[in-house]
Structures are given as structure tokens and as C-alpha cells.
Amino acid sequence: MGKLNNQQVIQSITSAFGDRISVPTEPYGFLTFETTAENISEVLRFLKEDKELKFNYLTDITGIHFPEMELSIGVIYHLHSLSNNVRVRIKVFIDGNAPHIPTATNLWEGANWMERETYDFFGIIFDGHPNLVRILNVDDMTVFPMRREHPLEDPNRVDKKDYFFGR
């Protein structure tokens, strides 16, 4: 089924982008590389529209937070070339204080909710998104709960004290 392997994809993207993308790695055979917020639109468009690669399927968009890093917020794209049966993962790290990245909704309609979910949990602003509002959390929530500084449970809550349970 697979007509392309990872090496051919690496060759193709490095010849197109050179040092604008990081050196690709392959954890568990999954082709992974990093790029920057300035280049991401171009990289995604190239991967989608290239005649050979045809990464026409957007599997997933999600975010990650590394508070100790300078560029603390990451956006992770998983693309899939269905005809070649190759997957690629693209990571973009951006400034956590003003997390801005161009939207992918102009390439895939399916990116709409994935970006809304990522915004909802990490506060990443996808510039150009048609309707970037919260999707799973309540509209009047003030924080972005998947960031690491927010604990799982409010440590100050009083309804779980031991003496309520006779302990």
C-alpha cells in the first residue's frame, strides 16, 4: 500500500524548506519535525498540495505546555497521506505569553473544531480562525485549564476535609 517511505518524505521537505524546519526524527517510525509559526502555513500547504506527498488528511491538532521552556506552548499537527499511507507530525513552539499561530482552517474545514478545542484548553490564538470561541468548557471560564499551572483539583476546597468523613 505504501508508495512512499519516510526517507523520501524527508528528502522532499528538506529540499523544499531547508533550514526553515528542524532535522526530522522518527520516534517509533513516526516522522516528526519542528518548524516556526511564520513557516507553518507554508509547510502545511506544501504537504497538502504537493503532487507526490499528498498529505490530504488532517488527523489531529492539539497543544502542549512546557512552562519551563522559553517558547512554552506547543502546537502539534498530525497529518496523514492516505494514498501513500505515511504519517507526519509537525510541532510548532510559540511564546506562552502571546501564543499566536496562523489557522489551518483555510486548508481543512476539519481544523475548525480542533483549533477551537486547542484554544479552549491552552489559550492558543489561531489567527484567521472564523469563530475562535470555547467549545468544551463553559463560555465564562477565565483560565485555560490544560496549562500546567492549573492543578487538577482546587487545593482550597473545603468539602473534602477528612473530618466530614469521620477521619
Next chain:
Amino acid sequence: MTNHPIFTDQDPQKETFTLNLGPTHPATHGVFQNILEMDGERIISGVSTIGYIHRAFEKIAEHRPFYQITPLTDRLNYCSSPINNMGWHMTVEKLLGIETPKRVDYLRVIVMELARISDHLICNGILGVDTGAFTGFLYLMEEREHIYEIYEEICGARLTTNIGRIGGFERDFNDIAFAKIKKFLVKFPPILKEFETLFNRNRIFIERTSGVAAVDPETALNYSWSGPILRATGVDYDVRVNEPYSSYQDFEFEIPVGTSGDVYDRYIVRNEEIWQSLRIIEQALQKIEKEPKGIFHADVPEFYLPPKEEVYNSMEALIYHFKIVMGEIDTPKTEVYHAVEGGNGELGFYLVNDGGRSPYRLHFRRPSFINYQMYAPMSAGMFLSDAIINMSSLNVIAGELDA
């Protein structure tokens, strides 16, 4: 809040009206809210509101050891929880580099295909109910009950199964379980046949479903659809074939595809998949005969909890038990993505590990969430009754939608 049509509705002279479908409407089979702008019976536009049963699984998963995350996956697509469980186990096994024995793979295949059958049974049964035919649904529910009895025999639970462990199963399938599976393989096909006779050429059913909500493959791919609804449009993408996991490459089966992507095609594709699943289970039973008996987990003492008798009586088992529960075992600091073909499509687990007790980040690629986002745009121009049928045939499960 401001972009919801119901709250911005100020014009007293407008001729359309706003209909609040859900969140607890009996026809939507779950917690779905759609605020529809209607012109008589016809939908002009809609806005989906989701998140009513959001339970923050991704956040909870960051605070739990790997083996305690399985019960969270149960509650994603609760119509086929074993597939979610297995998908999670396989993700962790991929991360840790655990090779499972063939017999474990085949046992898993049996459980996953049973889960797929029960998932598709629900969807097609409900589709019948929504088109006005209750009988087929009741016939199929009885069979789903038999599948749940098989789960019960394997793991003790029925709906949220928590089936299997990292590395294999918590115990071997007993003889009653095998007997029940074999009995199911004999009793079920005639009933499915009868169900098909009721529906496939039923004029009322065809008129209600054929041509409704037809989707072309380009649009489906553009919206990242996966699973039976994508295959109904004619795209033969199935994770079981594209990236075989759990030894699916050893099995012979076909991927049924549709042509027009309408509700009728989705119904047919799901039914055909049930037949293929039965084929796979039969093959798996034959293959298990040839494998050495009694193997039900990989030999990985660092990750597979030892039996309790050993914990109390042997030092080595006690040490491993302690290390697993306290999370004292080193795990690779890397990231892994693993996908399985769930009941509704590609169910993916993206796991970033920092070597600690619990994942640094775990993201579920939930097919229902991604499939459902086309619902409101595609409903525009439809009759309300067709939109209801369309929702049934998408088989959106609220648990998987909201995570």
C-alpha cells in the same frame, strides 16, 4: 455566548423561527444541543453546542499512572469500550516496546470485533427506530445482550469494561467464554439476516434514508471524517488495514465501501462490517487453537501486575507490585501516537511521556468529536426529520464527543 442565534434574535418581523433542539431531546440519543434557524420544516442554519458532559479526561490522565487511565477510556465511546481499552494498552505497549504473544493479539481481536459488532448494532438499530421501525431494534438489543454476557465472562463488567491490562489480559478466557462466543457465532447470523430482510429492501426505510445527507469523498476528507461514515462515501481508509495492529494482518477480511455517502450507504456499510467482523472472529478462534494454551499476557513483570497470591508469598512479586503501583519504573522519555479503528473511526492516542509515573500529556483523537463538526453545516437545507436521521447515522456518542 454572543454568537448563538437564539440570543441575537432581535428582529420582530423575521419570518423564520429559532428551534432549540436538545440538549436533552429524546430523538438525539444523548446530550446534544443544536440551535436551529427554521423556515417551517426546513433548517436554514444551525449551531452545535457541545461539552455538556465534558469530564476533563486529558487533565485527569496527567495525574494517573498508565494502568489507571484505562477506566477513563471506557467512558469515551461507551458503546464499544473494549476497543478504547485495547487502543490504550497498545499505545503504552508501543511506548514501552512490549511485544505481545500472538495468542494475546488474537484474543484482543475477538474482543475488539465483538465490540465493533455491538457498536454497529446500536447505531443501525437506533436508525431503524428513528425511521419508525421499532422491531429491528429490539431484535438486535437481545444480541447485544449476548455480547455483553461474553464481556462479563471475560472481565466481569458489561458496559464500562476496563478489559485487559498492559501486556495482555488480567486472566485467561475461560471455557464458558469460548462456548458463549461460539454460540454467538451460530445464533447471531440468522438474526442479522432477518434484520437485513426487514430493512435493506424496505420501501419506507429506503425512502427515508436514500439520498439523505449525501456527502462526497472530498468534503468528507476535508472535514477529517473517518470510520464507516467515511467509507460510505467511497474512501477505503481503515486503520486495521492501513496500519495493522494486534496482528490484523493475519486475517482475511474486506473493507466495505459505499458510493453516495448517504444515510442508507452508512447503514449498509455498518451491516457489512458486522459480517466481516464475524468472519474475523471465526478466523481468530481457529488461529487460537494452534497457539500454545494458557498464554494470556506478555512476560513483562515490570509492567504487568503479578497475581495477588504471589504478591503475598514471594519477594520478587511483591517488589514488582510495589514498583508498578508506586510508578518507580523508568519509561522512555518520548512521544508516541497510536491509532485503532474504533466503532466510529480512527481513535488515536497521542502520548507524551517524561519518564514519570503518569503521562506528561495525553490527547485523545476522538472520532465522534471530529465527525460531528460537519453536522450543523450539512444540516442547512435539510428537513428537520432528515437531520434527526442524519445524526443517528453519524453515531455520535456523547461520551466520546465531549471527552
